[in-house]
Amino acid sequence: MRDFVKLFKALSDETRIRILKVLLERECCVCEVMQALTISQSRASRNLGILEDAGLIKSKRDGLWIVYSIDEQRMKSYTAPLxxxxxxxxxxxxxxxxxRERLSHAVRICSKAMPK
Amino acid sequence: MRDFVKLFKALSDETRIRILKVLLERECCVCEVMQALTISQSRASRNLGILEDAGLIKSKRDGLWIVYSIDEQRMKSYTAPLxxxxxxxxxxxxxxxxxRERLSHAVRICSKAMPK
DNA sequence: TACCTGTATGCATATATTCGAATATATGGA
DNA sequence: TCCATATATTCGAATATATGCATACAGGTA
Structure with a gap:
């Protein structure tokens, strides 16, 4: 049986909804997400992990970066309506x-761009 | 903007998922839900209230009983895919x-039927 | 190897959620 | 009005969740 509870738990958080909406625009690495939402690195990473664990998004490595994107494969199945x-x-x-505005100015190098 | 967080929070609980599935079978009063799931009265009432507050179900009074059912009106809008x-x-x-089996034996009078 | 950098994670803490038990509220009948 | 009953709500305790800080990990480069 599909794990609805885990799926809906992943969706029942404003930060994660915002992340999903941004990822609907385009794929992002962790540092782009943190810049777009102006949240901390650990917060971005952890919530991306929760979304991935629920099967809503997937990740791939690109050099130093981990790039997250909507899992189109799963979208065809039960997450599609969501x-x-x-x-x-x-x-x-x-x-x-x-x-979205902040994302358009986001750069992939965080440490210099976001002294905080 | 639609309150996704509230909607998904309502769905991110196993008890409430079970209630929704039972309500897909047929409308139920509180005491039928508690018998079907073998849960306490306050638990049934509270979770039904959360589902109603999220707009997933609706209620109507029938004498002493409050009868809950899937909100078909809302189903046509955004809750339909859910x-x-x-x-x-x-x-x-x-x-x-x-x-479902327990629901088929459920009766509307609780106090005598469920001494607990 | 050593270092830099982007990401993940362990820990402590604040907040939120869930539940049972007890109590309050509301309806219908005598 | 008084009582019985179905449902709602309050309260406190246990548990779960979200977050920041610090640190560990991993890939790239020299």
Whole structure:
């Protein structure tokens, strides 16, 4: 039986919803997510891990970076309606506008870009 | 903006998933839910309330009883894919088989039927 | 090897959630 | 009005979750 509880738990957090919406725009490495949402590195990493563990996103290594993206393979199965649900809510999402704006200026090198 | 977090929080609990699946079978009053799942009265009432607050189910009074049911009106909007997701998982659900069996014997009068 | 950098994780803490037991509320009948 | 009963709510304890800080880990480079 599919683990609905784990799936919905992963979705029941505002930070993770924001991350998913940003990932619907394009794939991101951890440092881009933290810049887009202006959250800490550990917070970004941990929440990305929870989303991945729930099967909503996947990761691949690209040099020093770990790049996360919506798991299109799974989307075709049971997570598809969930992703569609998120997609349908992208309009008039003020928070997403800000996250997207910051993402457009995000760079892959964090330490210098984000002294904090 | 739709309150996804509240919606998914409501779904991220095994008791509430079981309740939803039972309600997909047929509408139930609180005491039928508690008998079907063999849970306490306060637990049944509280979790039904959470599901209702999230907009997944609705309630109507029938004499002494409050009867809960899937909110078909909302199903047509954004909760539809969620309900479909649940429906698709009804097969091979061992727990549901048991809940359903107990529901078939449930009666509307609790105090005598469930001395506990 | 040694070092730098991006990411993951262990730990402590603040907050949130869940539950049972007890109590409050609401409806219907005598 | 008074009582019985179905449901809702409050309270406290146990447990789970989210986060920051510090540190460990891993890949790239010299």
């Amino acid at each position: 992703i569609e649900l998120l997609r349908s809510s992208l309009v008039n999402d003020e928070m997403l506008l800000q996250d | 309900i479909e997701l649940l429906r698709s998982s009804l097969v091979n659900d061992e727990m549901l088989l048991q809940d």
